[in-house]
Amino acid sequence: MKMYQKLKQYASEKIGYAYLSIFLSFLASLFLLLPYWLFWKFLKELILFQNIQNVQYYAKGIVIFMVIYGILYFFSLWCSHLLAFRLETNLRKEGIKHLLDASFSFFDKNPSGKIRKLIDDNAAETHMIVAHLLPDLVGTALLPLGMLIILFQVDILLGCSSVVMIGIGLWQLKYMMGNQEFMRIYMQSLEKLNAEAVEYVRGMQVIKIFNTTIQSFKSFYDAILSYSRYALDYSMSCRRAYVWFQVLFHLFITFPLPAAILLMRQGADERIIFIKIVFYAVFAGLLFLAFMRVMYVGMYHFQALEVISKLETLFTEMGENKLEHGSLEKTDHFDLEFKHVSFRYEEQYVCRDLSFLLEEKKTYALVGSSGGGKSTIAKLLSGFYKIQEGEILLGGRNITEYSEKFLSQHIAFVFQNTKLWKKTIFENVKVGREDASYEEVMEALKKAQCEDILNKFEAREHTLIGSKGVYLSGGEIQRIAIARAILKNADIIILDEASAAADPENEYELQQAFSNLMKEKTVIMIAHRLSSIRNVDEILVIDRGSIIERGNHKELMKKNARYAELQKFFSQANDWRIAND
Known part of the structure; x- marks a missing residue:
C-alpha cells in the first residue's frame, strides 16, 4: 500500500494508468487460466469421447484465449510503462528542483558523481521496477487462487495436495527472499562497492605509475571483502529454503504417478488417470510461474521502496540546506x-x-x-x-x-x-x-x-x-x-x-x-x-x-x-x- 501512496505522490497525473494496468492484468490473468481449463476439456474429448468437432472447438478456444491474454498483458505493460516513465521523469525533476534550492555547503559535502548516481540511477531503477511490478501484482494474487479452483474441478485429491504445496511453497519463498534488513545491508554494500570502484578507476594513472596493488586501496579492498561476505551470507541464508523448495516442488510434480498406479490397481479407469497425469504435467508449469511471480513481486516491491527512500533521504538533506531568498531587487550600495x-x-x-x-x-x-x-x-x-x-x-x-x-x-x-x-x-x-x-x-x-x-x-x-x-x-x-x-x-x-x-x-x-x-x-x-x-x-x-x-x-x-x-x-x-x- 505504501508503494501506491508513493505513486500518487510522484506521478499523480498518470495514476489512472496504474488502475488501468491492474485491471488489464486482472483480465489477462483470467485469460491465462481459461486455456488450461479448455485443455482439460480438450483431453477428455480427445481420449474419452473422441469427438473431433469438440476437439477442434476447444483447440481453437485455447489459441484464441492465449492470443487475448498476450494482447491484454501487452497493454497492461504499456500502461505501467507510461506510468513508470512519468514517475522516473518526475523524480528527476524533483531532484533538480531540490538541487537548485540547496546551498553550496550541500555540494561541498556531496560530490557531483554521488549526487548524479543517487538521482539518475535510482530514478531509472524505479522505472524498471514499477513497469513490471504493476502487471505482475494481480497475477500474483489471482493465479494461485484460479489454479486451485481448476484443480479441485479436475480432482479433489489434486486440489487438496495443491493447497498443501502452495502453502509450503509460499512459506519457503519467504525464507528464500531473505530478511529485509539483511537485504538492505547487502544492497548498501553493493552500492559502496560500486562507488569505490569508480574512485579506483579514476586513480588508474597512479596505480600504473607506482605499480600499486588493489590491497593498497584500503577502502576499495574493504568494500570488495564486505560485499563478498554479505553476498555469501545472503546465499547461505537462502540455501536451505531453496533446496527444500526444489525438493517439494519436484515431489509435488511426481506425486500423481504413484497415486495413479495405486488407483489403477484398484480398478480405476486408466484413460481418466492418463488424462489427469497429462493435464497435471502441463499445469505444473503454470504453478512454477505463479511461485516465481510471487518471489519477484516481493523483491520488486522491496527494491522500489528502497530506492525511493534513498531519493527522499537525499531530498530531505537538500531541504535542510535550502536557501532562503526574499524579493528585494535593489540596493543603494554594496558594502x-x-x-x-x-x-x-x-x-x-x-x-x-x-x-x-x-x-x-x-x-x-x-x-x-x-x-x-x-x-x-x-x-x-x-x-x-x-x-x-x-x-x-x-x-x-x-x-x-x-x-x-x-x-x-x-x-x-x-x-x-x-x-x-x-x-x-x-x-x-x-x-x-x-x-x-x-x-x-x-x-x-x-x-x-x-x-x-x-x-x-x-x-x-x-x-x-x-x-x-x-x-x-x-x-x-x-x-x-x-x-x-x-x-x-x-x-x-x-x-x-x-x-x-x-x-x-x-x-x-x-x-x-x-x-x-x-x-x-x-x-x-x-x-x-x-x-x-x-x-x-x-x-x-x-x-x-x-x-x-x-x-x-x-x-x-x-x-x-x-x-x-x-x-x-x-x-x-x-x-x-x-x-x-
Whole structure:
C-alpha cells in the first residue's frame, strides 16, 4: 500500500494508468487460466469421447484465449510503462528542483558523481521496477487462487495436495527472499562497492605509475571483502529454503504417478488417470510461474521502496540546506558586513561569532594557513550558504532579503577549479549574461586576454571545448572564466585562488585580465601567492575562522606578526632550489 501512496505522490497525473494496468492484468490473468481449463476439456474429448468437432472447438478456444491474454498483458505493460516513465521523469525533476534550492555547503559535502548516481540511477531503477511490478501484482494474487479452483474441478485429491504445496511453497519463498534488513545491508554494500570502484578507476594513472596493488586501496579492498561476505551470507541464508523448495516442488510434480498406479490397481479407469497425469504435467508449469511471480513481486516491491527512500533521504538533506531568498531587487550600495556569524560543516565550526565590514569598490585579500577558513568566509559572502547564527548584510540589509536573481546578477565568482561546459568558447562566456550581444561577448574575451586562445583554433570563438584536439591549460580556462565574469559586470567579485592554475606563459595575461575585471568593483580575493596582493586596499589574515590581523601590506609588515611570518615563508619558498650536490 505504501508503494501506491508513493505513486500518487510522484506521478499523480498518470495514476489512472496504474488502475488501468491492474485491471488489464486482472483480465489477462483470467485469460491465462481459461486455456488450461479448455485443455482439460480438450483431453477428455480427445481420449474419452473422441469427438473431433469438440476437439477442434476447444483447440481453437485455447489459441484464441492465449492470443487475448498476450494482447491484454501487452497493454497492461504499456500502461505501467507510461506510468513508470512519468514517475522516473518526475523524480528527476524533483531532484533538480531540490538541487537548485540547496546551498553550496550541500555540494561541498556531496560530490557531483554521488549526487548524479543517487538521482539518475535510482530514478531509472524505479522505472524498471514499477513497469513490471504493476502487471505482475494481480497475477500474483489471482493465479494461485484460479489454479486451485481448476484443480479441485479436475480432482479433489489434486486440489487438496495443491493447497498443501502452495502453502509450503509460499512459506519457503519467504525464507528464500531473505530478511529485509539483511537485504538492505547487502544492497548498501553493493552500492559502496560500486562507488569505490569508480574512485579506483579514476586513480588508474597512479596505480600504473607506482605499480600499486588493489590491497593498497584500503577502502576499495574493504568494500570488495564486505560485499563478498554479505553476498555469501545472503546465499547461505537462502540455501536451505531453496533446496527444500526444489525438493517439494519436484515431489509435488511426481506425486500423481504413484497415486495413479495405486488407483489403477484398484480398478480405476486408466484413460481418466492418463488424462489427469497429462493435464497435471502441463499445469505444473503454470504453478512454477505463479511461485516465481510471487518471489519477484516481493523483491520488486522491496527494491522500489528502497530506492525511493534513498531519493527522499537525499531530498530531505537538500531541504535542510535550502536557501532562503526574499524579493528585494535593489540596493543603494554594496558594502558587505558580517555580524556575529557562526557557520559549521556538520558538527565542525569553521567560524564563530565573526564580525567585520568590507566597504564597496575596494579590493580585499584573505590570507592564512590552509584550512583556516578563508574559502569558507569568501563563499559565505556570496549568500549561497546557510549560516547557523548571525547575519550577513549587503547594503545594510540581510542578504536573505534579496532575490536569488539579484544576488546572481551582482556577485561573480572565479574559482580555483573552474568548470567549463562542453560547449563553444562563445557559449561558455555568454553564460555570464544570456542577453549579451555578440559584440559584448567578444569584447569580454578581449579584455580577458583571450585573443591568443582564439587564434589557436580555426573556428575561434565557435570552437567546441572538449572536442577532438581541443584542450585548454589551467590558465587558459581561468581566462575564459574571467571573460565570463567581465561580461556579467557584477558589482562584487570573489576570486578563490584564481591564479593557482596559471603557468608562466599565462601569468602576465591573467594579471591583465584581473585588472580589467576588478575596475570599480568590490573584490574579495584568496591568494597563496602573497606577492600578488601587496597593492590591495586591505589584507585580512584569517586563522581558525577568525580575523587576527587587518590592514594594508605596509601596516601588517610593521606589526611583524602572523602576516609578516607568512611573507617570510613565502620568500623562503621562492628561494628554494634543487641542490647540485
